[in-house]
Structures are given as structure tokens and as C-alpha cells.
Amino acid sequence: NAGVTQTPKFRVLKTGQSMTLLCAQDMNHEYMYWYRQDPGMGLRLIHYSVGEGTTAKGEVPDGYNVSRLKKQNFLLGLESAAPSQTSVYFCASKNRLNTEAFFGQGTRLTVV
Amino acid sequence: AQKVTQAQTEISVVEKEDVTLDCVYETRDTTYYLFWYKQPPSGELVFLIRRNSFDEQNEISGRYSWNFQKSTSSFNFTITASQVVDSAVYFCALSEAASGTYKYIFGTGTRLKVLA
Numbered sequence: 733n734a735g736v737t738q739t740p741k742f743r744v745l746k747t748g749q750s751m752t753l754l755c756a757q758d759m760n761h762e763y764m765y766w767y768r769q770d771p772g773m774g775l776r777l778i779h780y781s782v783g784e785g786t787t788a789k790g791e792v793p794d795g796y797n798v799s800r801l802k803k804q805n806f807l808l809g810l811e812s813a814a815p816s817q818t819s820v821y822f823c824a825s826k827n828r829l830n831t832e833a834f835f836g837q838g839t840r841l842t843v844v
Numbered sequence: 845a846q847k848v849t850q851a852q853t854e855i856s857v858v859e860k861e862d863v864t865l866d867c868v869y870e871t872r873d874t875t876y877y878l879f880w881y882k883q884p885p886s887g888e889l890v891f892l893i894r895r896n897s898f899d900e901q902n903e904i905s906g907r908y909s910w911n912f913q914k915s916t917s918s919f920n921f922t923i924t925a926s927q928v929v930d931s932a933v934y935f936c937a938l939s940e941a942a943s944g945t946y947k948y949i950f951g952t953g954t955r956l957k958v959l960a
Binding site for chain 1: 850853879881887888889891894935944945946947948949950951952953
């Protein structure tokens with residue numbers, strides 16, 4: 733049972749480039765989330781999904797897009813990367829009951 | 845508005861000392877959940893405990909204990925006889941039931957350094 737898997741684990745982008753971060757969960761969870769972690773700021777919610785085919789904005793959505801075409805996958809896209817998007821990105825999932833969320837191992841993204 | 849405050853940015857203790865990490869939250873919901881996660885130097889987030897708003901019973905798990913007080917909106921975490929392996933960043937988080945999204949609001953974290 734892999735849990736929540738993020739791909740890739742590390743990436744360096746040039747300003748203006750685009751990329752997609754993939755989050756895959758094998759626990760049949762309904763809810764999925766993308767957070768970014770920056771020094772001194774904790775984890776902040778970028779976008780989230782309460783079910784297949786649905787997405788919504790979180791606290792810091794600007795510059796990002798998401799899609800949830802399949803229940804097990806939640807994709808985070810950067811259309812035109814900026815240095816301010818240098819961060820560690822975490823994906824999380826949970827089921828309908830308010831139990832704890834399961835987190836991926838994180839993706840360290842550097843935009844130069 | 846919902847908010848989680850971890851006022852202690854960094855704490856250093858000597859091994860075997862007891863240490864308490866503070867967490868204060870704000871919410872208007874009557875049904876909510878509080879969590880603690882540990883982030884060791886390797887970077888992953890490790891779930892420690894979940895507590896719902898209707899259960900103020902304190903919990904002990906080995907060297908870890910949690911004190912939940914609704915009257916002061918606090919959910920503090922104590923490590924007894926700290927060990928070097930406890931060195932990590934600890935996050936407190938709040939999840940409100942009313943929104944139906946169950947998203948987490950995180951505090952900014954407390955970095956704990958346990959010195960040998």
C-alpha cells in the first residue's frame with residue numbers, strides 16, 4: 733500500500749517554464765489537497781478537491797491550476813513558473829470521515 | 845476567521861528535559877478537529893494525534909501527551925524526557941466540519957532541537 737505518492741521529488745525550473753506535479757493516492761479517498769511550505773509560514777493551501785471532477789481555490793491559488801479527472805489523481809500545474817513559486821509542495825488526501833490526512837513525501841521545486 | 849498560532853518559533857532543550865509546544869486556535873465552528881504533525885529533518889509529515897472538539901480528555905502516548913482546553917482554545921503538546929530523535933518541526937492544525945471540505949489550517953510550526 734503506497735499511500736500518497738508525489739512525482740517528481742525534486743525539480744529545477746527556469747522562470748517562465750511550465751510543469752505539472754502529480755499526486756496519486758491508492759486509498760480511495762474523496763478529498764485531496766495541495767499545500768506549499770515556505771520557511772516561517774507553515775503549510776498553506778493552494779487548491780483542493782472534494783471529489784472526482786471538482787476543484788476549488790485555497791488560500792494561495794494564484795499562478796497554479798489543478799485538475800482531478802480521476803479520483804486517485806490530483807494534478808498541480810504551473811503555467812509560467814516564477815521565483816516566488818520556489819517551495820516545497822505537499823499533496824494530501826483523506827476520506828469522508830474527519831480522520832487525519834495522509835501526506836505525500838513532498839516535491840522540492842526551485843525556480844531560477 | 846479560523847487561525848492557528850504557534851508562538852514558539854524554535855525551542856532548544858537538553859536531552860531528558862521535558863518540553864511543551866504551545867498551540868492556540870481560533871474558530872467559530874462548534875465542531876472541529878485539531879491535529880499535531882511531526883516533520884523530521886527528512887521532510888515527511890508524520891501524523892501524531894487527532895482530537896475533536898467534543899472530547900477534552902487529555903491523551904498520553906508513551907512520552908507524548910496532549911492537553912486540550914476549549915476554555916483557552918489551546919491544544920498543547922508535551923514531550924517528557926526528550927530525546928535527540930524528537931528533533932523536528934512540529935505543526936498544529938485545525939479542521940472545521942461546517943465547510944465540508946475538511947481542509948487543514950496549519951500553524952507556522954515550532955522547531956524543536958534536542959541537544960545531546
